Amino acid sequence: MNNIASTDTLRYDGKVVVVTGAGGGLGKAYALFFASRGASVVVNDLGGSFKGEGNSTRAADVVVEEIKKAGGKAVPNYDSVEFGDRIIETAVKAFGTVHILINNAGILRDVAFRNMKDADWDLIQNVHVKGTYKCTKAAWPIFRRQKYGRIINTASAAGLFGTFGQTNYSAAKLSVVAFSEVLAKEGAKYNILVNAIAPIAASRMTETVMPAEVLATLGPEWVVPLVAVLVHDSNTQESGGIYEVGAGTVSKIRWERSKGALYKTDASLTPSAISQKWAVVHDFSNPDHPTGPADFMGLLEAAGEMPSNEQ
Ligand code: NAD
Numbered sequence: 001m002n003n004i005a006s007t008d009t010l011r012y013d014g015k016v017v018v019v020t021g022a023g024g025g026l027g028k029a030y031a032l033f034f035a036s037r038g039a040s041v042v043v044n045d046l047g048g049s050f051k052g053e054g055n056s057t058r059a060a061d062v063v064v065e066e067i068k069k070a071g072g073k074a075v076p077n078y079d080s081v082e083f084g085d086r087i088i089e090t091a092v093k094a095f096g097t098v099h100i101l102i103n104n105a106g107i108l109r110d111v112a113f114r115n116m117k118d119a120d121w122d123l124i125q126n127v128h129v130k131g132t133y134k135c136t137k138a139a140w141p142i143f144r145r146q147k148y149g150r151i152i153n154t155a156s157a158a159g160l161f162g163t164f165g166q167t168n169y170s171a172a173k174l175s176v177v178a179f180s181e182v183l184a185k186e187g188a189k190y191n192i193l194v195n196a197i198a199p200i201a202a203s204r205m206t207e208t209v210m211p212a213e214v215l216a217t218l219g220p221e222w223v224v225p226l227v228a229v230l231v232h233d234s235n236t237q238e239s240g241g242i243y244e245v246g247a248g249t250v251s252k253i254r255w256e257r258s259k260g261a262l263y264k265t266d267a268s269l270t271p272s273a274i275s276q277k278w279a280v281v282h283d284f285s286n287p288d289h290p291t292g293p294a295d296f297m298g299l300l301e302a303a304g305e306m307p308s309n310e311q
Helices: 024-035 058-069 081-095 118-146 159-160 169-192 224-230 271-276 295-303
Strands: 016-019 040-044 072-076 100-104 151-152 192-199 242-246 248-251
Touching: 016 024, 016 081, 016 118, 016 159, 024 040, 024 058, 024 072, 024 224, 040 058, 040 081, 058 072, 072 081, 081 118, 100 118, 118 151, 118 169, 118 192, 151 169, 151 224, 159 169, 159 242, 192 224, 224 242, 242 295
Parallel strands: 016 040, 016 100, 040 072, 100 151, 151 192, 192 242
Antiparallel strands: 242 248
């Protein structure tokens, strides 16, 4: 499929991969890759515009044809991810099960918050959050039963950091991260690994907001190798990760918490006590990196061991 694919040997023979939104952009790159490496692929795509208008069977059909022409195995599915159970049903009917789910389908409805309509909010939540939920919900019992599942959920830097004009999209994309974090924990004992990526790639989604010379460095194929590694059998542990990937860079994101200020929980904990230690609250020179709500208890324990701080 591309020069990355020819330089290593990871294979997915016998694996059934569902890729949502696989009619173009990143999804198409994943579908072509997995099919070229022996997997049976469900190519899902609603076939609408990048704003989520309309639908067509063509987007999925073209990719299925390309896979078949190259000797691969693929079937199309044209449902919206909001009906994810039908997509998983397609996989089960055609190939008997599903092993790998790439929740990738997405749209944009960018608008400054003051002008945002409920419809702009609802559609984005439905496609990104509910769509990711519905596909995963349908695959989950199968993954548990077979004690094997690999999920990639597609977040965005917009969700991690917030982007002007994208309150709907950013909120949805950070939801996808939280969803992944919980499922990584719930799936661990069933060999279900769940990771989230925040990709950057040239696609119809980005072609209107980035200059051509930047887009030229952002081939979707540069996102594929990380996804390939995360969902491969050889990954037996990495779960709950959040990665930024694209344009030849791959990095991991984590939460960072300042050591924080300590106060006595009595009348001395006043607004002015907060103000007095404002710099301490914001001091990241000696941070920790929490991975669960229980880590907060560690903070409290540490506080208990500390000598009572001055007022
Ligand atoms: P794209 O528009 O090329 O691909 C998205 C695909 O999803 C399209 O083929 C579209 O028809 C399909 N789709 C949309 N709504 C659907 C639905 N309800 N059901 C099924 N299919 C549907 O865009 P892309 O850039 O390849 O985006 C892929 C994913 O990556 C999206 O989730 C997007 O939010 C995310 N993302 C992309 C970038 C980037 O730089 N391209 C950055 C951050 C996040």
